[in-house]
Amino acid sequence: MEKIILLVPLIPLLSALLTQLLFPRMGRQAARISVIGSLLTFLFAVATLWLVLAVPGSYGVHLFDTSALLLLDPLSSLMATVIAGISLIVHIYSLRYMAEETGYARFFILLDLMTTSLLVMVAAGDLLTLLVAWHLIGVLLYFLLGQNTRDKSAWRYAFWTKITYRIGDMPLVIAAVLLYQAYDTWSLPIIFEQLMAAPEAHKVLGLRLPDVVAALIAFSAFARSAQFFVHTWLPYTMSGPTPVSALMHAGIVNAGGFVINRFAPVFMQSSDVLHWVFIVGLFTAVVGSMLMLTQNDIKKSLGYSTMGQMGFMIMECGIGAFSLAIYHLIAHGLFKGTMFLGAGSVINSARKSDYVPKEDLYTFIVERRPARQRLPWLTMAAVTLAVPVFILVSTHWLISQDYFQKQSAVVLLFFGWITGAQLIFSSYQMGTRNIRRMVILAIVSFAVVVLGYTLISHAFDLFLYPDPVFREQLYAAADIDIIWFDALIVLVTLIIIFGWFITFLADRDGGRKKRYASNLWLMFYALTSREFYLPHLYTLMTRRLLKIAERLNVWMRWI
């Protein structure tokens, strides 16, 4: 029965072949084969999930008596279902969306091959199969983004994506080779078993093998999930077709979170790597969100929004909440996919109304609406700060009483508190006449989201990592010294409260700033709106390198 996992990537592969073969006869109708293939793939993926839920465990299936191993386990079945589901939606959407484009058959063939590669990647049970799938995803994405062969700019940014992915491939290859040399096998289950039994058994250049391998895999994950410094490809890839953007933001960019989960035993045995993962993720989440807010191009803004979310996902891995990262990547994939696929409708409706809120003075004098209600600021400040804490603590206490013993839980609660407070704070700013109703709605929706998030993430934890000892060790691997931890929490809290205070002052003064503050703010805004000049810097470096290569060729007479 577990051989069903073989069918999941095989169906889109067959569908790609059939589409290619039948396109000359059937014309554009051949794309329907691809859609039917996607539907079947999704059904089989759901069947694998059902199988793992019914009979928990991990099964390995060799691909046609070769050494390539596919794993049927909670992680692979869950990810396969998500990928197959998103791929199905993208296929159906593309049927009409791509109808006017050239290369219609090529698009569906590439889409099917991409689905196959993604499914093989999530099910790969050996390093070779993982490397093959990992590498192919970058190559196929390059051609999918460059679907419009006339669009030079689409190809330029597709190239950025490809080269960043290739930069990310290198550490994964080195990590795979190091593991192979240490354990004399490519099989992941065997490697993990031996690594768990004797984590100190191997060294590389005097360093512990789990540390080196975890660091290399983390770097690969950073490149694939657009973490800061290797992120510039993501916001610029919007020239590709919308369905590709949807698939990329919903299913491809998340691969970083997946690969960290796949190598969870390695990260568990590493010493400081998870802390670095946390720092990179946190920095990316903050910078990505900041860049998102300063872009005037909506597509770039969406790209940076994904970058911020990916930062958050990587940060979750960094605090040992591996299963939460998987839940996050699924939730983000679904909502971001919806945003991309719904972009056309939004543009249509925006043509009818710009939805820009009017000034209070305008609504009061011209539209004769009563002025907005103002509530006592002290009451509202107390509500803003206390209500999210109450909701978060009570929800998590309901699920698990020992939850607060973990550092990761405190970090997550901290982020939840900031988010909740920010949400309630934002609700005061909305132009509504009934502010009480708005605040109550914000609090209720926050409570529902937190309850759902907590329940589902707890279920994911039990499903993906059923062994409680393994779960505990995973969280423990991310822990830091308690004094440092408390000090950091206090420091970040003070920074956040200071930020809110500044916002409050700015709001009270009607946005007026002192001259020096205004200049400083303008400089900062210019820097962020120009993306810290990183794309320019990379372009400049690329041009310089090409110039040097050209000069060398002239000197060497082109031989």
Place this chain on the structure above:
Amino acid sequence: MTEILILFLAGLFLPLFPLSMGFNWLLGRMQSPVLRALALLLWPQAGLLLISQLEFAVPDWFLLLALASSGFYAFRALALRDVGEWSGFLATSSWAFLWIPIHAGTAIMNVQLYALGFSVPLVLLAFLGAGLERRFGAACTGLYGGLAESIPRFSTILVLVVLAIIATPLFPAFFIMLVTITQAMSVMPAIAAGIAVVWLLWSWAGALLLQGLVTGTPDDSRPADLHTGAILGYALILVLLLVAGIAGMGVLS
């Protein structure tokens, strides 16, 4: 003395800089695609025949020279526009890596297969380059472009051949590179990292070549696309390469 002479000659055929300039000079002088194909196919095999006569192990510093030669040509390939020169540079860059399995004591027959894995896609590119010269007068990037629209079947084959050259899975070169990195890792991890960087340069060079030919708006000329027989021929060799790659994956594991 004879041994040193053999090693010197092997450095010419499994090109190490500056001896590699000889091969690229010679390839540049060959006008016939058949001659070019033969050179691309047989040049490294001659080097391997010489190596089989050697009775002492290849010194460690040869690996550094091989990596430097490979990296030098891969880097210079970034600025090339001529398809013929590009295939020569990529051949030099990839064949230099054959010194690593030789140093690791891999059976010479296996190394000959590795050389074939690198050479066969280059041979296909030599014929495709000749096809471009016939159609457009020159096989050069950035001159015409838009081949994806004007000659779609030709460009599909061209894309696949370039992917095979730059060691994309599941073509044999991908697995040969993995073997090479694994063998280099046991000698010096820095060399393994260097090979990975050269591999990255190949991808970059391949992307630049494809973008200079396949993308863009086609001009008004109506060149003939590949005929069915030629497509079948190219497709057959590419499928064989894929099968060899998958078989290689089996051997590797």
